[in-house]
Amino acid sequence: MTGKLITFEGPEGSGKSTQIKRLAEELEAQGITTRCTREPGGTATGEAIRNILQHDAVGEPLSERAELLLFTASRAQLVDHVISPALERGEWVLCDRFIDSTMAYQGFARGMDLETLGRINDFAIDHRPLDLTLLLDLDIERGFQRLEKRYSISGSADRFEREAHDFHFRVRDGYHKLAECSPERFRIVDADQSIDAVAASIWTAVKEALL
Ligand SMILES: Nc1ncnc2c1ncn2[C@@H]1O[C@H](COP(=O)(O)OP(=O)(O)OP(=O)(O)O)[C@@H](O)[C@H]1O
Ligand SMILES: [Mg+2]
Numbered sequence: 051m052t053g054k055l056i057t058f059e060g061p062e063g064s065g066k067s068t069q070i071k072r073l074a075e076e077l078e079a080q081g082i083t084t085r086c087t088r089e090p091g092g093t094a095t096g097e098a099i100r101n102i103l104q105h106d107a108v109g110e111p112l113s114e115r116a117e118l119l120l121f122t123a124s125r126a127q128l129v130d131h132v133i134s135p136a137l138e139r140g141e142w143v144l145c146d147r148f149i150d151s152t153m154a155y156q157g158f159a160r161g162m163d164l165e166t167l168g169r170i171n172d173f174a175i176d177h178r179p180l181d182l183t184l185l186l187d188l189d190i191e192r193g194f195q196r197l198e199k200r201y202s203i204s205g206s207a208d209r210f211e212r213e214a215h216d217f218h219f220r221v222r223d224g225y226h227k228l229a230e231c232s233p234e235r236f237r238i239v240d241a242d243q244s245i246d247a248v249a250a251s252i253w254t255a256v257k258e259a260l261l
Pocket of ligand 2: 066067068146
């Protein structure tokens, strides 16, 4: 039996990385082998691409199309080398950001053509279907308040975190539109709760959708 592909989406600081660990622990406790990964990254090639995308590693401005294709190159590598093999082994794959981040950031926030992005996404993931997308929904200001604590520990914000706040409003709004378009795949989770309460909401959503 093939596994399940679950993606975590949401604005900066909404708790994706925190909650992916919690869901993996819960699934493992149920005897389900899980594989957590992240985008961009998750493979050696993908992590090298992540460094370019997030930290201006090569020291020149990225064109919007180059940015898009780097994200989707990382995604194609991840699908072929990590996600598809794990699913075929029957594992459940939990991915921190995936195709909907492209639609929200490059599409709704940067204004690139959504239909084109959809086709490029589909090509990058080789038409692999997603089983569930958890959208961690959080007010933009609340997310940035949470991240301020992280900057004080680990240094400066990345390229996307430095975008103006209205960019991030368009990201959040774009995620809502994506969820409206695919209600069977998306579950919107209120991320403005305690870590335990968000984890409980996610677990309920996963049980209802997949177990
Ligand atoms: N429900 C919560 N309540 C309060 N703080 C939280 C909650 N969830 C996560 N945090 C804290 O907020 C910060 C951001 O969380 P996390 O890194 O999981 O978010 P993220 O969505 O992965 O962010 P990014 O988009 O930057 O990757 C962390 O310091 C985390 O400990
Ligand atoms: Mg994260």
